[in-house]
Amino acid sequence: MEPWQLTATAARARLQEGTLTAEALVRSCLERIAARETVVKAWNFLDPALAIASAREVDKAYVRGVLHGLPIGVKDMIDTADMPTTHNSPIYQGLRQGRxxxxxxxxxxxxxxxxGKTDTVEFAASGRRALTRNPHDPTRTPGGSSSGSAAAVADGMVPLAFGTQTGGSLIRPASFCGVYGMKPTHGVVNSEGAKRYSHTLDTIGWYGREPADLRLLAEAFRLFDLDRPLGKGLQQLRIGLCRGPNWHLAQPESQAALLIAGQRLEAAGVAVEELSLxxxxxxxxxxxxxxxxxxxRGAFLQEYVTAHARLHADFRDRVENVAEITGARMACAYDLAAECRKLFDALFPAFDAVLTPACTGEAPVGRQDTGNPVFNSMWTLLHVPCIGIPCTKGPNGLPxxxxxVGPRFGDAALLDVAALVAPVIDPGLALE
Amino acid sequence: MEPWQLTATAARARLQEGTLTAEALVRSCLERIAARETVVKAWNFLDPALAIASAREVDKAYVRGVLHGLPIGVKDMIDTADMPTTHNSPIYQGLRQGRxxxxxxxxxxxxxxxxGKTDTVEFAASGRRALTRNPHDPTRTPGGSSSGSAAAVADGMVPLAFGTQTGGSLIRPASFCGVYGMKPTHGVVNSEGAKRYSHTLDTIGWYGREPADLRLLAEAFRLFDLDRPLGKGLQQLRIGLCRGPNWHLAQPESQAALLIAGQRLEAAGVAVEELSLxxxxxxxxxxxxxxxxxxxRGAFLQEYVTAHARLHADFRDRVENVAEITGARMACAYDLAAECRKLFDALFPAFDAVLTPACTGEAPVGRQDTGNPVFNSMWTLLHVPCIGIPCTKGPNGLPxxxxxVGPRFGDAALLDVAALVAPVIDPGLALE
Known part of the structure; x- marks a missing residue:
């Protein structure tokens, strides 16, 4: 097995015991990228010499952090001191943020x-799409806007990557690419230095190849209650199976995935109950x-004022309020969200987690349509933690x-639930 | 009258008609600063040559924006491309953000x-205080955390300045220094590039020397409904006089200020009604x-991990959660805030604005105690727009x-109300 094939958790064990170095792992990832990047096109910026130098520095460190030696890809709308951040916008090509x-x-x-930096939809929002292809079928999208991050982790180019979710930009690409993804509770991970789109919705999250990978980043960010284990076995879990208000928009393969996941859990002895919101x-x-x-409106005003001609019409329309959003409609939307957050949290602890679709179906063909976020945007607005789990394949063989989903601030418990249910829901994981 | 004595609105009129240049105005402000800075200590960074060069560039511009030619001070936790941003933290001394x-x-x-950059409490939060003194009495604080911005505007060093409010960091210094301040509805002004403390609370705002000054920045930020005038005269206004749940913490001069403001309004024919929340x-x-x-906890984790020894104990305590905040308590606090936001908005349009204390009293003596934010933090959490208006003097002659306060997104109407009531509440304004 080559180092690039290791999950973050497996690589971490070897790094800790000294049988793998950060440099060797990075070199292996770079080899994988060299072999696959012309097809996958996951990276907006990659400097192999810089990555190797960073790894060598880590190998020399006195103190070993929780992510010691693990390579991570960064969505190219999140600032890096030593690499440019383009936001996939013509305005920011070559920008080095310096921090x-x-x-x-x-x-x-x-x-x-x-x-390195992974390709993204422009400002993780709209306008230009990433060049990235789905590693399972290069004629298809990996999803958006965390396109390059999801594809890179799925393809073995890097074991971990940062993404963001404002609508469905983390969990949908995880589904399309067949990887694990986590959107934590809104606000618990500081999003400073990631381009703002919506302060109420923007959430930093991450990808890995098994549930334990997701926990490593949760530990780095000191999420609440990681020191309080769930203390339940698989057969003590109670899962709410939730089709949700947009079930009619799910294609047959996504409806099937939810029902198959529910059946697999039931067969394993989990109490699965239909849940209506x-x-x-x-x-x-x-x-x-x-x-x-x-x-x-406010998020893109700076670019509107200072770089008007190079700002995609999608964003000019926001600033000019073409949709005619009023303050009164905003206040109503905020109030409804707050009401539903409270209602949703009240479902717990009667349930340990809610199981719900991650996407409308398989990844669409082409690069322009990055998929429909309708099965994600609700949870993003509810601020609740979500973990995407691979389950089945669609009619075209795509994941x-x-x-x-858990209650707000229930990230640690949700990670424990994921560790229990993932080997049941995801046959690929059990094979490894 | 020297140009530095002009309000932003008055200076703007002369800039527009061509009887004043940006360079002349900046040079006049620099002269005022040169004369007063050893006493007031408002500035963390000031490069006269750079300021003059920027003004000359503006004087050459083809297009004249809404702030054309107006100098503005920037709180030193807000990034500037051409000046360092220190956050008044030893970690960031000399940092040039480049954007x-x-x-x-x-x-x-x-x-x-x-x-230039105005001094601030460390990270606009806690830890180190600004060196800034109150221009009305250099033995006293100008308030915090927007210390330098409020003092500089009060002292005539600059007609406008940016501050931020997370607790009471905009409106309290406005009261202590006798200037006008605006905290707009949370989220309508993009806070990207200002150091984050609390994403739910952090709000960019600004200082000026008359209500019309505040409107100039509201126009620059395209706040909602600026094109819809209130359409009422002074004697058609209905104002709710609100002592609020912390009235017992107001010193006699602050209690007096509220009652005097209410009496002045009533005497001018405004309908003033006591309002209990x-x-x-x-x-x-x-x-x-x-x-x-x-x-x-999350806001200062980066500094905690990367610059532990130079991070003030106040911030290490946050990250280590010494206060033992739990996710459940956070969710309750969010839910209560959401409930009260809706309740508060429902008071409108029966009232045109709520009149309430801005501070507990006069500016405290010394530099360490920057004052109590208790009359501000509630409104910050409610996300509502607030405009600070000078009213009276305390027992020591300080402002x-x-x-x-208006409902969420009622910024434009609140500016109209301020324009009507300020000449009544603030005798100093009527004198000008």
Whole structure:
């Protein structure tokens, strides 16, 4: 087995015991990238000499952090001190920010090696798409906007990568690419240094190839209650199977994935119960859209004022409020979200997690359509932690995942649930 | 009258008609600073040659923005492309960020001249205090954390300045220094590039010397509904006089200021009615504290991991969660805030604005105690727009202000109300 094939957790064990160095792991990842990048196109910036030098520094460190020696890809709308950040915008080509975003600085401080910058939808929002292809079928999208991060982790180019989710930009690509993804509770990971789109929605998250990988980053970010284990076995879990208000938009393969995941859990002895959300949740998808458009007015004003001609029309429309969002509609959307957050949290601890679709179906063909975020945007607005888990394959042989969701600040418990249910839901994981 | 004595609005009129240049205005401000800075100590960074060069560039511009030619001070935890940003932290001394924060870029794009960086409490939060003195009495604080910005505007060093409010960092210094201050609705001004403390609370705002000055920046930031005038005269206004749940913490001069402001308005024909907030508001001050402490955990983690020894113990305590904030307490605090936001908005349009204390009293003596934010933190958490208005003087001859507050997104109407009520509440304004 080549080092690039190791999950972050497996690589970490070898790094800790001294049978693998950060440099050897980075070199192996770079070889994988060299072999595959012309097809996958995951990277906006990659300087092999810089990555190797960073790894050698880590190998020399006195203190070993929780991410010691692990290479990580960074979505190219998150600042890095030693690499440009383009936001996939013509305005920011070649921009060197000179400072790490909070999440990058923390990862580096915990011993991670920043491998390079991964392609993204413009400003992780709209406009230009990433060049990245789905590693399972290069004629298809890896999803967006964390396109390069999801594809790179799926293809073995890097064991971990940062993404962000404002609508469905983390969990949808995880499903399309067949990897694990985590969107933590909103606000617990400082998003400073990642381009803002919507302060209510923007959430830093990450990809890995097994649930334990996701926990490594949760530890780096000191999420609440990581020292309090769930204390339950698989057969003591109670899972709410939630089709949600947009079930009719799920293609057959996504509907099948949810039902298969539920059946696999039941067969393993988990208590799975159908869960209907209260009627108020019907308006949540629209509330998310209003907040996205309304907050986008201010988010792109700087570029509108200072670089108008190079700002995609999608963003000029936000600033000019073409959608005619009013303050009153914004306030209503915020209030509905707050009400539903409270309602959703009240489902716990009767349930340990909610199981729900991660996407509408397989990854679409082409590069322009990065998929529909409708099965994600609701959870993003609810601020709850979500973990994407691979489950099955669609009619074209592409991965289709599901996600589990917990209450706000229930990240640690959700990671414990993921560790229990993933080997049941994801046959690929059990094979490894 | 020297140009530095002009309000932003008065200077703007002369700049527009061509009887004043940006360079002449900046040179006049620099002269005022040269005469007073050894006493006031408002500035962390000031390069006269750079400020003059920026002004000359503005004088040559083809397009005249809404802030054309106006000098503005920038709180030293907001990034500027051409000046260092220290956050008043030993960690960031001399840091040149290489890029403007969103608010700075927008102001520059609208023709403002960035004059320099104003001193602040460390990270606009805790730890080290600014060196700044109150221009009305150098033995006293100008308040914090926007210490230098409030003092510089009060002292005539610059007509406008950016500050931020997370607890009471904008409106309290406005009261202590006898200037006008605006904290807009949370989230409408992009805070990217200002150091994060609490994503739920951090709000960019600004200082000026008359209500019309505040509107100039509201226009630059395209706040909602600026094109919809209030359409009422002074005697058609209905103002709710709100002592609030912390009235017992107001010193006699602050209690007097509120009652005097109410009496002046009544005498001018305004309908002033006592307003009691619903009982749920009793918990809001504590909710703000929990959110501040809980969100502070993640906000300073990067510095904790990468520059531990140079991070003040106040911030290490946040990261280590010495206050033992739990996720459950955070969720409760968020939910209470959401409930009270809705309750507060429901008071409108029966009222045009709420009149309430801006501070506990006069500016304290010394540099360490920057004053109590208890009359501000509630409104910050409610996300509502606040405008600080000078009103009276305390027993030691120092300014004591009040504030008016509107519903979320009611910034434009609140500016209209301020323009009507300020000449009544603030005798100093009527004198000018």
């Amino acid at each position: 790490d975003a909070a999440c990058v600085g923390i990862a580096r401080g915990e011993g991670a090696v920043i491998l 209260p009627q108020r949740f019907e308006g949540i998808t629209e509330a998310q859209r209003i907040i996205l458009l309304g907050e986008g 289709v995942g599901v996600q589990i | 403007d924060a969103a608010c700075v870029g927008i102001a520059r794009g609208e023709g403002a001249v960035i004059l 619903p009982q749920r508001f009793e918990g809001i001050t504590e909710a703000q504290r929990i959110i501040l402490l809980g969100e502070g 004591v202000g009040v504030q008016i």
